[in-house]
Amino acid sequence: MDRRSGSRRLVVAGAGLPGLTLAVALKQAHGPALDLAVCDPGLPAGATRHRGRAYAVAAGPRRMLERLGLWARIAPAAEPMRRLVITDSRVGDPVRPVFLTFGDGTDAAPIEGEPFAHMVEAEPMAAALLDAARDAGVRLVPKGLRAAVPEAGGIRAMFGDETSEKVSLVVAADGARSALREAAQIGWVGWSYPQSGIVATVRHSRDHEGRAFEHFLPSGPFAILPLRAGGELGHRSSIVWTERSADVPALLGGDAAETLGEIERRFGAELGRIDLEHGPSAHPLAFGIARSFRAQRLALLGDAAHVIHPVAGQGLNLGLAGAAALAEAVTEALRLGLDPGTDDVLKTYERARRFDTVAMAAATDGLNRLFSNGSMTLRLSRDLGLGLVDRLPGLKTFFIGQAAGRRAQGPRLLRGEAL
Helix, strand or coil: CCCCCCCCEEEEECCCHHHHHHHHHHHHHHHHHCEEEEECCCCCCHHHHHCCCEEEEEHHHHHHHHHCCCHHHHHHHEEEECEEEEEECCCCCCCCCEEEEEECCCCCCCHHHCCCEEEEEHHHHHHHHHHHHHHHCCEEECCCEEEEEEECCEEEEEECCCCEEEECEEEECCCCCCHHHHHCCCCEEEEEEEEEEEEEEEEECCCCCCEEEEEEECCEEEEEEECCCCCCCCEEEEEEEEEEHHHHHHHHCCCHHHHHHHHHHHHCCCCCCEEEEEEEEEEEEEEEEECCCEECCEEECHHHCEECCHHHCCHHHHHHHHHHHHHHHHHHHHHCCCCCCCHHHHHHHHHHHHHHHHHHHHHHHHHHHHHCCCCHHHHHHHHHHHHHHHCCHHHHHHHHHHHHCCCCCCCHHHHCCCC
16 A cells, blocks of 8 residues: 655665665755655664674765764774785795885875775674664665566555555665666676685784785785774784685685684784684675666665675775765755656766776776786786886875775765765
8 A cells, every 4th residue: 555655755675884874864864854765674683684794984985974973873883994005925925025005104195194994894884874764764664675666757666565655766775686676677797706705803912003904815815904903812803805716615614723724824924813703704706787877766776786896895885975976866856846766866876976886896807807816927017016006106195095985076975065
């Protein structure tokens, strides 16, 4: 039974981090005048499904979270990433030469002393966003959206329990295998990598001092990312370990001591003694980007629109940037008294995000292909390139600005401005 009508009604399908951020931004901007629901069968306990993961939140998305009043809720779980050290070596190499550094004490120090990113564990971040959504008046609907069917003057959101609502816009934030994207017949360009991403939380005896390490190994990058202090050894980091999928069963199939030994071989001794706090768990890696970010009264957001390699840690930042752009496009329409689900509004959203998304996806794919191999010729070439970047302060500043999400243009929220 359709109990409501009007153009100021939206449904976000999927309670992931980009979808929740979008919902909070729109409800804060429009209050009771906007009826907005987030539907997900994993609600209300949606935060627990993120357990064991962590994300690098770049400076631009962090400014958006600050503007929305969300960062104060998230900050207790965030650790500043003040320095990034990049090496290129093999697992058995006794020395890992440093080819590139970013951050404090380098030519590419963050602007105005701000970290270029913060590491945030996903579970407390998701919990903070869910609490903020409730406080803002977002309707949290613990059921899935099985279909979204355009009709005269709107789109019918059809839930799994056979109820439905006519709304102006449905946002498909339902993941990489988005059923709503497929139902709208939006094409998908993508492929699977012969790699898996292994994630774990590691305790260690020495302070990371806000340093992140990216060790490029022949099978893929091994990243050590700083987390909030704690644990039995006093300090903690998240690891994101890219490995050939065919090798994962042998690497992780032993007992806990054998698994820890494999991690230690790659982790190195700089942070002292280590042990496992959580994980590891392995996830197949893939590349994908939707041929369009929109259909009739349907907008794609987050992994439903794009999936990229984790080599640069930019997947969540792309999703949050999409949330900022879509919130801006919808808000401008609503303030002009226009229907926010029309094609003109969705074209504005797509124009704002298409180029940056494709560019970042291509860059991460290229980095993975360049570094995830044992070719000595390629290794010499890439090490020369890394060394060149390290010696050119202007180029380093450009790269860190891109990674940090610092742009003179782009969605207002990413610049720390109000909608």
